[in-house]
Amino acid sequence: MNSEHAVIEEQHGRVRVLRSNRPDARNSLTSGMIRELQRAQAAAESDDDVDVVVLTGADPAFCAGLDLRELGGTGANLTAEPDPDIPFGHPWKPMSKPVIGAINGAAVTGGLELALACDFLIASEKARFADTHARFGLVPSWGMTARLPALVGRAFAVRMSLSGDFLDAQTALRVGLVTEVVPHESLMAKALEVASAIAGNDQPGVRSLLASYRRAERHLLDPALAVEQATDHEWKKTFDPSVVEGRRSSVMARGRDQARG
Secondary structure, X not given: OOOOXXXXXXXXXXXXXXXXXXXXXXXXXXXXXXXXXXXXXXXXXXOOOOOEEEEEEOOOEEEOOXXXXXXXXOOHHHHOOOOOOOOOOOOOOOOOOOEEEEEOOEEEOHHHHHHHOOOEEEEEOOOEEEOOHHHHOOOOOOOHHHHHHXXXXXXXXXXXXXXXXXXXXXXXXXXXOOOEEEOHHHHHHHHHHHHHHHHOXXXXXXXXXXXXXXXXXXXXXXXXXXXXXXXXXXXHOOOOHHHHHHHHHHHHHHHHHHHHO
């Protein structure tokens, strides 16, 4: 294991833990980190020794979204040519294996979309959730407008996206965004306990059942993802990285205040 990697891979029995590892930047996503996360997910999918994936972050955050320095500079972490193997609305190539999100801190904007792409979430008491696209004048492209209302309902999703306000872990549990909230120091033990229970079941059965859930879900998600794709395509024609750079300091300060609260 190389601690210098942007994504650390850990094996626990038949469970692969993928841990984002830019803690000083709150695990915000550069273009390189996005590629490394996608590579790590693909490696877990193809590894016969892996039955379940747990996605988490190095404390203090799960993921603060796209790295704003890169976004406000080159914009490469937003506008890079997409991987043709990854469908629009997905941060990584869809997997046949379950992915559990262990949310150890703030999951914001693109970080919230990473969390929503997991099959279900377990949260630390320190977890915080927010969609701050509107604070920067951005639009989502990893499925926010499809997956968030499917979990918390349309009205609550719209409120989150238009306000940018942060939810604490208990509120996230109440609205159905997470399945459980545990003490911070117990988060990984709980996530591995649940993952190991899944890994201990009949794996062809697990994957068939998961595929059935996902096929049923697609009837709701695919039309919404198509709308999000069309919106994203039109918006990117006018994207100006300098706008992000100009708003970066004030938005980050507002977010830090809310996350602490």
